[in-house]
Amino acid sequence: MTIRSVLARHPILVPLACAAALTVVLVGESSYWQSEGVLAELSALRAGTARLEELRAAPTEQQADIHRTLLLNRLGVALLSVASLTALYLYLRRGLALEEQREREKQERQRLVQIERERLEVEVARRTEQLVKLAHHIETAREQERARLARDLHDEMGSLLTSAKLDAARIRTRVATLAPEALEPLTQLIAKLNSGIALKQDIIENLRPSTLDTLGLAVTLDILAGDFAKRSGVQVQCALAPVRLAEAAELVVYRVVQEAITNVSKYARARQLWLNLGIIQGQAELTVRDDGIGFDTNAATNSSYGLLGMRFRVEAEHGSLSVTSAPNQGTLIRVRLPASTEAPIPAEYVIAAAASAPGHPRSQANGADHDFPVSRQG
Numbered sequence: 001m002t003i004r005s006v007l008a009r010h011p012i013l014v015p016l017a018c019a020a021a022l023t024v025v026l027v028g029e030s031s032y033w034q035s036e037g038v039l040a041e042l043s044a045l046r047a048g049t050a051r052l053e054e055l056r057a058a059p060t061e062q063q064a065d066i067h068r069t070l071l072l073n074r075l076g077v078a079l080l081s082v083a084s085l086t087a088l089y090l091y092l093r094r095g096l097a098l099e100e101q102r103e104r105e106k107q108e109r110q111r112l113v114q115i116e117r118e119r120l121e122v123e124v125a126r127r128t129e130q131l132v133k134l135a136h137h138i139e140t141a142r143e144q145e146r147a148r149l150a151r152d153l154h155d156e157m158g159s160l161l162t163s164a165k166l167d168a169a170r171i172r173t174r175v176a177t178l179a180p181e182a183l184e185p186l187t188q189l190i191a192k193l194n195s196g197i198a199l200k201q202d203i204i205e206n207l208r209p210s211t212l213d214t215l216g217l218a219v220t221l222d223i224l225a226g227d228f229a230k231r232s233g234v235q236v237q238c239a240l241a242p243v244r245l246a247e248a249a250e251l252v253v254y255r256v257v258q259e260a261i262t263n264v265s266k267y268a269r270a271r272q273l274w275l276n277l278g279i280i281q282g283q284a285e286l287t288v289r290d291d292g293i294g295f296d297t298n299a300a301t302n303s304s305y306g307l308l309g310m311r312f313r314v315e316a317e318h319g320s321l322s323v324t325s326a327p328n329q330g331t332l333i334r335v336r337l338p339a340s341t342e343a344p345i346p347a348e349y350v351i352a353a354a355a356s357a358p359g360h361p362r363s364q365a366n367g368a369d370h371d372f373p374v375s376r377q378g
């Protein structure tokens with residue numbers, strides 16, 4: 001019976017038997033190799049034990065060598081650790097020293113910067129003071145020149161025009177009978193001379209308001225405000241106390257008001273203007289307020305010197321000036337100046353003087369009959 005025929009007869013049994021036989025062989029092989037491994041370990045253990053016995057029996061010199069080597073190793077490790085720690089310490093100390101040096105340099109730089117800043121601040125203060133003094137000097141010289149011009153115009157040109165007018169009047173009386181046809185041109189000449197005299201008076205007043213010396217600051221401002229109301233149609237409300245200031249300071253106040261109302265007529269498109277002068281906390285205070293379109297006070301202007309000039313002039317008189325404004329909020333200019341120690345002008349005198357001042361406008365806005373209150377009580 002061939003293998004093929006046996007297989008054909010037992011197609012399941014024979015493979016199963018083969019598999020079982022193979023398993024038995026494999027298990028047997030595995031047990032064999034495990035036993036072999038155990039035997040090998042046992043012989044290795046035996047060899048190790050024999051070596052240990054040998055070593056125990058070895059001479060003490062070898063032990064001493066090993067001991068020395070171990071000691072040296074120990075020492076080497078300790079030395080290496082100390083060296084490493086020392087290197088680390090040196091490295092850290094150097095870093096710290098560098099940091100300290102950097103900090104010292106930084107402090108030194110800061111100290112130098114501070115010194116430089118202080119020096120510059122002193123320099124700026126010194127230069128500002130010089131500029132204020134220079135502005136004061138220039139303004140004083142300008143006012144003196146204006147006063148001299150006004151005096152010359154008044155004395156020289158005034159007397160010239162007045163005498164020419166008197167001559168013309170005298171000639172007119174004479175030619176009335178001799179040459180009546182010359183009367184008309186002579187009358188025109190006298191009218192022109194009168195216009196010339198009025199123009200001269202206006203120029204003199206513009207150069208230096210004579211009322212400042214004769215009637216005082218409050219009245220002069222009142223007249224200025226009235227003229228402005230008449231010219232511009234803006235309603236002006238004044239509350240002007242008879243405040244006394246140093247002569248130069250009074251002129252500064254006058255110029256400030258002049259500049260402020262010029263600005264109002266140029267830019268503000270205002271309907272009302274309030275002009276106040278009084279004493280507040282022992283100081284003279286002037287305010288000029290309008291209800292116009294206002295402006296951004298932080299916006300830089302290139303060729304505007306009006307407000308700047310005002311500030312310089314006020315500061316040169318030991319005062320202060322502030323401008324408060326914003327678009328569509330109107331503009332307020334406030335000036336504080338040291339009041340004069342002299343006694344104030346009696347209020348009754350100021351009111352009477354204002355009422356009798358030539359061309360004094362009580363209510364002249366737009367030609368309408370507006371109330372133009374002028375309060376002169378301190």
Ligand SMILES: Nc1ncnc2c1ncn2[C@@H]1O[C@H](COP(=O)(O)OP(=O)(O)OP(=O)(O)O)[C@@H](O)[C@H]1O
Binds near residue numbers: 292293305
């Ligand atoms: N009352 C005001 N209402 C609106 N804008 C104003 C008023 N006053 C000043 N300003 C604005 O502030 C700017 C500066 O005014 P400032 O008087 O210094 O110069 P300026 O009038 O332009 O020139 P300058 O006075 O030198 O002839 C003006 O150009 C204007 O725009």
Ligand SMILES: [Mg+2]
Binds near residue numbers: 262
């Ligand atoms: Mg101006």
